Amino acid sequence: MVLAGCSEWGGCTLSVEPGVLVEIRDAAEGTPIAATASGTVTDGSYEESLRLYDGSLTRAGADERAGTYRVQVVHPGYVPWEQTDVRVRDRGCHVDTVTLRADLQRAP
16 A cells, blocks of 8 residues: 555654654763663553664663653663653653663762
């Protein structure tokens, strides 16, 4: 099936947008470390693991899901990182993606 436009979908696209993107870097050096980090997004009883997104710079989660999240990132050799009260809003067709930057500190 070929769509001539988006009018059949109310102007919406067929893309799937993440609710949360997290850019993960070493705080001291600024180097990306998302490829070897892991994390979760949590909203009440909902919990999802962050997945690699767009190469090795970011991790993503909560696809097309509005909510208020706690975002946690862990990496061996680094202090765990957390951001609370991350609000993802529904804008009709998709969610407004919230982009965070986690600058991880090396563990003592």
